Amino acid sequence: MGAAVVQPGLGRRPSKEGSSVERRRSRVQIPAAAPQGDPVMRVGFIGLGLMGFSMACRLRDRGHEVIVYNRSREKALKFVKECGGEAVESPEAVGKAAEVVHVMVSDNEAVASVLLGSGGLLNSPVKHVILSSTITPQFSSTIKMAVEGPDRKYTEAPVLGSVSEAREGKLTTYVGGRPEDVSIPTLKDLSEEVIYVGEVPKASALKLAVNNLFLSILASLAESTALAVGWGIDLSEFLGYLKKTWMEGIVKRYEKRGFDESFPTRFPMRLAAKDLRYAAQALQRACLPSVLSSAASELFLNASMLGMRENDYSHLLLHMLKIATSGKCKA
Numbered sequence: 268m269g270a271a272v273v274q275p276g277l278g279r280r281p282s283k284e285g286s287s288v289e290r291r292r293s294r295v296q297i298p299a300a301a302p303q304g305d306p307v308m309r310v311g312f313i314g315l316g317l318m319g320f321s322m323a324c325r326l327r328d329r330g331h332e333v334i335v336y337n338r339s340r341e342k343a344l345k346f347v348k349e350c351g352g353e354a355v356e357s358p359e360a361v362g363k364a365a366e367v368v369h370v371m372v373s374d375n376e377a378v379a380s381v382l383l384g385s386g387g388l389l390n391s392p393v394k395h396v397i398l399s400s401t402i403t404p405q406f407s408s409t410i411k412m413a414v415e416g417p418d419r420k421y422t423e424a425p426v427l428g429s430v431s432e433a434r435e436g437k438l439t440t441y442v443g444g445r446p447e448d449v450s451i452p453t454l455k456d457l458s459e460e461v462i463y464v465g466e467v468p469k470a471s472a473l474k475l476a477v478n479n480l481f482l483s484i485l486a487s488l489a490e491s492t493a494l495a496v497g498w499g500i501d502l503s504e505f506l507g508y509l510k511k512t513w514m515e516g517i518v519k520r521y522e523k524r525g526f527d528e529s530f531p532t533r534f535p536m537r538l539a540a541k542d543l544r545y546a547a548q549a550l551q552r553a554c555l556p557s558v559l560s561s562a563a564s565e566l567f568l569n570a571s572m573l574g575m576r577e578n579d580y581s582h583l584l585l586h587m588l589k590i591a592t593s594g595k596c597k598a
């Protein structure tokens with residue numbers, strides 16, 4: 268590992284809460300890791316979208332020196348202003364400056380671009396690539412082959428939880444790679460729980476299996492809402508009937524968020540469509556039926572194309588309600 272960079276006055280890493288005052292103190296280079304706890308590291312972070320920004324900021328709170336890259340430079344500059352760290356011009360520059368590099372971009376294509384494109388991370392002598400994007404298992408296996416070599420490791424680390432959990436270090440992280448990867452200090456800093464699933468690409472497969480279930484349940488609730496409302500049942504009465512059944516917890520989770528267009532986006536509609544499409548592709552690659560994932564993906568895609576691309580995924584409920592009350596077809 269290269270020389271660590273820590274903040275003066277912090278003999279050890281900051282507490283879990285890591286104050287903003289500590290974050291803003293000037294930094295000096297000292298050659299050794301912090302004496303107690305996990306070492307402070309030079310961490311690269313590629314992708315400062317909704318999740319990446321919060322995760323990278325959390326790593327700053329935990330005392331790491333963070334070197335960031337984002338395709339749109341404004342987000343990288345905003346990150347430096349709000350969280351500190353250093354912004355560089357390319358993924359390759361991140362790999363030249365950091366011991367370990369986390370990647371959190373949107374999908375397979377974005378991962379290919381930041382790793383393999385011109386100025387890509389793999390042009391650098393990076394030693395360890397940790398990929399948290401939700402991607403297909405087949406693509407994760409391809410990435411493993413591209414990344415791994417005698418001096419370079421690949422760990423897949425998709426996450427459950429969203430923006431606030433990322434910011435507070437409360438994600439659940441599924442690890443695919445070597446069993447000892449559950450002890451990667453930066454993953455522990457980001458997570459309430461780090462779970463070893465098995466070799467690559469089992470963590471990517473598990474993440475899609477879980478999201479397929481979560482998102483298909485929401486799609487089903489949205490379609491049933493349209494059915495009830497389309498046949499003249501009042502929305503709140505319908506939700507009330509459901510709350511008398513084992514669906515209570517699911518209805519309570521979505522009854523405000525799903526119908527309130529002002530609810531801030533935590534997980535965009537377009538990414539829900541992507542995850543379900545990837546779940547369908549993973550099922551098909553394993554010669555398994557993909558009826559529900561394919562159908563649910565179409566619903567989220569439809570809402571995305573009709574103006575809800577950047578809305579929270581829960582607004583599929585609102586989308587289906589709007590269709591049901593549009594009066595286009597009287598049942």
Ligand SMILES: NC(=O)c1ccc[n+]([C@@H]2O[C@H](COP(=O)([O-])OP(=O)(O)OC[C@H]3O[C@@H](n4cnc5c(N)ncnc54)[C@H](OP(=O)(O)O)[C@@H]3O)[C@@H](O)[C@H]2O)c1
Nearest residue numbers: 314315316317318338339372373377380400401429533534
């Ligand atoms: N949001 C959640 O609650 C959540 C939870 C768990 C997992 N995830 C997964 O985590 C990943 C990131 O999600 P997010 O919500 O942070 O997405 P997001 O807000 O859309 O951010 C996507 C990031 O990927 C970058 N990107 C997209 N295409 C690119 C390309 N071709 N080349 C280089 N960079 C590219 C974007 O750069 P620009 O800023 O330039 O567009 C941005 O930094 C996704 O795989 C998602 O499924 C999300």
